Amino acid sequence: MNMQFRSRPDQASANGVKTAIADCDIHPARATKTELYPYLAKRWHEHLETYDKQPYQGMMEGPPYPKAQPNASRRDAYPPEGGPQGSSLSFMQAQHLDPNNVVLGVLNPLATGQGIRNQDLAAAICSAINDWQIEKWTSKDSRLKASVVVANEDGPAAAAEIRKRAGDENFVQVLLLSRNVEPLGQRRYWPIYEAAEEAGLPVGVHAFGFGGNPITASGWPSYYIEEMVGHSQCQQTALASLVLEGVFERHPKLRMVMIEAGFGWAPSLSWRLDKNWRLLKSEVPHVKRPPSEYIRDHIWWTTQPMEDPEKRDHLFQVIDWIGWDRLLFATDYPHWDYDEPSRVLPAGVSDANREAFYLSNALKLYGLA
Amino acid sequence: MVRHVIAPVDELPPGTRKFLTIDQRPIAVFNINGEFFGLLNRCPHQGAALCEGPLIGLAQSSDPGEIEYTKLGEIIRCPWHGWEFDIRTGQSYCDPKRFRARAYPVNVEPGANVVKGPYVAETIAVSVESDYVVVDL
Numbered sequence: 287m288n289m290q291f292r293s294r295p296d297q298a299s300a301n302g303v304k305t306a307i308a309d310c311d312i313h314p315a316r317a318t319k320t321e322l323y324p325y326l327a328k329r330w331h332e333h334l335e336t337y338d339k340q341p342y343q344g345m346m347e348g349p350p351y352p353k354a355q356p357n358a359s360r361r362d363a364y365p366p367e368g369g370p371q372g373s374s375l376s377f378m379q380a381q382h383l384d385p386n387n388v389v390l391g392v393l394n395p396l397a398t399g400q401g402i403r404n405q406d407l408a409a410a411i412c413s414a415i416n417d418w419q420i421e422k423w424t425s426k427d428s429r430l431k432a433s434v435v436v437a438n439e440d441g442p443a444a445a446a447e448i449r450k451r452a453g454d455e456n457f458v459q460v461l462l463l464s465r466n467v468e469p470l471g472q473r474r475y476w477p478i479y480e481a482a483e484e485a486g487l488p489v490g491v492h493a494f495g496f497g498g499n500p501i502t503a504s505g506w507p508s509y510y511i512e513e514m515v516g517h518s519q520c521q522q523t524a525l526a527s528l529v530l531e532g533v534f535e536r537h538p539k540l541r542m543v544m545i546e547a548g549f550g551w552a553p554s555l556s557w558r559l560d561k562n563w564r565l566l567k568s569e570v571p572h573v574k575r576p577p578s579e580y581i582r583d584h585i586w587w588t589t590q591p592m593e594d595p596e597k598r599d600h601l602f603q604v605i606d607w608i609g610w611d612r613l614l615f616a617t618d619y620p621h622w623d624y625d626e627p628s629r630v631l632p633a634g635v636s637d638a639n640r641e642a643f644y645l646s647n648a649l650k651l652y653g654l655a
Numbered sequence: 656m657v658r659h660v661i662a663p664v665d666e667l668p669p670g671t672r673k674f675l676t677i678d679q680r681p682i683a684v685f686n687i688n689g690e691f692f693g694l695l696n697r698c699p700h701q702g703a704a705l706c707e708g709p710l711i712g713l714a715q716s717s718d719p720g721e722i723e724y725t726k727l728g729e730i731i732r733c734p735w736h737g738w739e740f741d742i743r744t745g746q747s748y749c750d751p752k753r754f755r756a757r758a759y760p761v762n763v764e765p766g767a768n769v770v771k772g773p774y775v776a777e778t779i780a781v782s783v784e785s786d787y788v789v790v791d792l
Contacts, residue, residue, distance in 0.1 A: 354737055361734030362707045624735055626701035 305641075307627055308390040308648035310588045311492070311545055311616035312378075312430070314423055315357070315397070317369030325414035325421075330407060340403045342439075342467060342498035349494060350501070351513040355622035363620035371620040375426055382619045383429060386627050390648055391430045393419055394461055394492055394545065398435045401463075401496025408437035413447055416457070424456040431652065433461035433490060439497075441477035448478065452485035458652040459488045464517065464547060465495025470524040471531030483537045488586070488651060491524055492545040493517035514623075521547035522555050525581065529559065532572035534580040541651065542585055546618060549587040550595075553607040556581050582609070586651055588616035589643070590625040598632040610639040614648045659790045667691070667788055672706060677792050684781055684788060685710070685742060687728055692742045693779030693790055694731065699747075700774055703735040713739065713748060731776075738774065745776035 316322060323331055343350055355361055357370045363381060365374030372378065383391060399411030412435045419432035434451045436444035451457045460482045468474060470491065482489045494517070500506045501516035503523070521544055534540060559577035567573065573580075587608060595601050605613065618624050631643060649655040659677055661684060667673055672685045674696060681696035683706030698705040712727040730739045730748075740747050780791040 355734070360703070361709070362704050622735060622737065624701075626703075626735075629701045 305644065306387050306389040307615055307644045308392075309382075309386070309388045309617050309619065309627075310390075310392045310543070310614040310648050311590060311618050312382075312391045312393055313372050313619070313621060314378075314393050314395055314419065315370050315372035315620075316418075317365075317373040321422075322411065322414045322418055325417040326410055330410050333407060339407065341401050341496055342403055343401065343496045344498070349496075349513075350506075351510045353622070354510060358622055359620045360622050360624055375423060378619070379427065382617070383427070386617075389429055389645070390652070390654060392458060392490075392648075392652070393423055393430055393432050394490065395419065395433070395435055396463070396492065396494060400435065400438045402437075405437055405440040405443060409440060409443040409447065412437050412444075413450075416447070416451060420454075420456045431458040431654075432456050433459050434487065435461050436478060438462055438478070439467055439474065441474050445477035445481035448481035448485055448487065452481075452487070457487065458654070459490045459543065460485075462489060462491050463495030464491050464493050464520040464524050465499055465501070466497040467499075468497075469527030469531075471527030471529070471533050473531070476533070476536075479533055479537050479540055483540045486539075486653070488541040488543055490543040490545050491521065491547075493521065493547045495520070517547045518551050522551060525585070526555065526559060526577075529577045529580045530570055530573055532570070534584045535572055535574060540584060543588060543614065543651070544585060545588045545616070546590060548591070548593060549589070549608055549613070550593040550601075550604050552581065552585075552587065553604060582612075586612050586614055586647070588614045589630065590616040590618045591623050592625050592630045598634065601632065602634070610642050611647055613643050614651065615644045656791050659792060660784075660787045661790050662788045664783055664786045664788055673788075674706065677790065680792070682779055682790065682792070684779075684790065687742070691781040691783060691788055693781040694740075694742065694745065695777035695779060697777075698733045698735065698738060698774075699776055700733065700736060700738050703733055705731060705733050705740070705776060708732040708734040708737075710742070711739070713741075715748075740774070740776040743778075745778040747774040747776070 359371035363371035365377035367374060382388065395415050398415045399408035402408040402411065415435045416432065423430045424432050434448055434457050436447045438444060448460055460478065462470065479489065501513045502519060507513070507516070525544065528534065556578035563573060563577050593601055593604065615627070617627065631640060646655065661675060662673060667684065667686045669686050669688050672683050674683050676682065681704070683694055683696045685692045687710070694706055696704050696706040709732050710728045711730050711732050712724045713730050715723050717723070726741065729742050731742050732739050738747055782789050
């Protein structure tokens with residue numbers, strides 16, 4: 287009898303991946319509510335304890351829809367030392383980075399200063415999050431790279447934070463969320479794009495956000511599943527706005543990443559934009575090229591949650607339109623809708639495309655090739 | 656098939672589960688109200704440690720507004736994507752693709768017959784012999 291007993295099962299992935307991968311969407315969490323305090327001025331400790339945060343959305347804390355798993359995360363991802371999923375570097379290494387051979391992990395903190403009405407507090411928390419990412423994560427594990435989190439509704443403050451981090455090799459992108467007070471192409475956000483282009487940092491737009499608007503364009507839906515599906519709507523609004531407000535015309539070197547909102551809709555949105563642009567371009571003369579060209583030139587897409595059509599040929603047709611050089615593999619660790627690296631891509635992909643998908647597209651985009 | 660004695664019965668009281676590895680296969684054994692069940696601790700969907708999930712019931716609806724909740728405590732819900740499996744048979748119960756492809760029956764059927772999913776978790780035979788829990792593998 288060959289047997290061993292354990293109080294808990296092996297936490298490592300059951301499907302160890304041998305080839306190196308880049309994971310372009312990892313969510314680090316704080317183990318305690320006061321973990322940011324060392325990076326915040328004393329004035330803000332007192333403010334938080336007295337007034338807390340005043341958000342744009344109608345909920346005091348957390349996202350508008352309760353999640354399907356605790357903290358929206360895998361139930362097997364609680365660190366043994368306590369704290370929520372994603373709050374322990376050593377456990378992230380043991381459960382994810384090491385067994386899945388992650389050579390680049392891009393950190394996207396979601397619970398930040400974004401969505402707070404007090405703009406000074408928003409900027410202070412975002413800057414603290416950026417210091418915290420270096421101290422707790424990137425300085426301890428060179429595979430991990432941080433995202434510059436910015437006070438999204440305060441363009442000048444956001445631009446100042448980006449300029450402060452420009453050239454710092456701990457950071458590989460600027461992070462925004464898809465649901466803001468206004469569509470992302472509008473002028474209040476322009477200083478962010480200007481500073482990011484100047485710093486050579488791509489701007490990631492992750493699903494979610496706390497701008498106070500419903501997930502749909504026609505009110506608040508009833509179910510969490512509608513929020514999950516609705517992320518693609520919000521992302522389409524953001525992307526159409528970026529193109530039609532002329533952001534890419536103004537910033538020809540700006541690169542953006544659509545994170546966790548799918549990519550199957552990219553061709554149909556582009557077709558519709560192009561068709562209407564031909565009819566209505568006199569309304570938006572600053573949009574000089576067909577919208578699809580800006581999208582192809584400026585946009586990268588993370589893969590998780592991977593599109594899963596019944597016929598794999600349909601997936602390949604969408605990717606052919608987008609380009610195999612534009613997809614960035616992501617797991618979303620430790621969130622519950624995590625994509626397991628070894629199970630994501632169907633058979634029938636060439637070695638070169640597979641390598642681009644899992645690794646080299648990300649290394650090139652983030653300047654690490 | 657080899658019989659493995661895994662624990663005295665009183666080490667696995669109702670409501671508990673035990674994780675172990677036999678011949679390099681991760682396994683979990685559950686005591687649910689005095690009945691013992693074994694499952695391979697690997698989700699057939701994406702490979703998660705399936706048996707770390709909560710035990711829930713099976714919610715099904717024959718019509719909007721009518722919900723049947725059955726098999727209480729006998730459905731294991733995967734800790735990653737929430738796929739649900741019947742701990743007695745390993746059968747999964749949610750498959751959106753089949754929902755689309757298949758015509759709905761007009762009459763009300765017992766929940767378990769409506770839609771079966773594509774995945775079947777591997778069940779492991781568990782028995783009790785002389786106050787010991789025994790796994791056949």
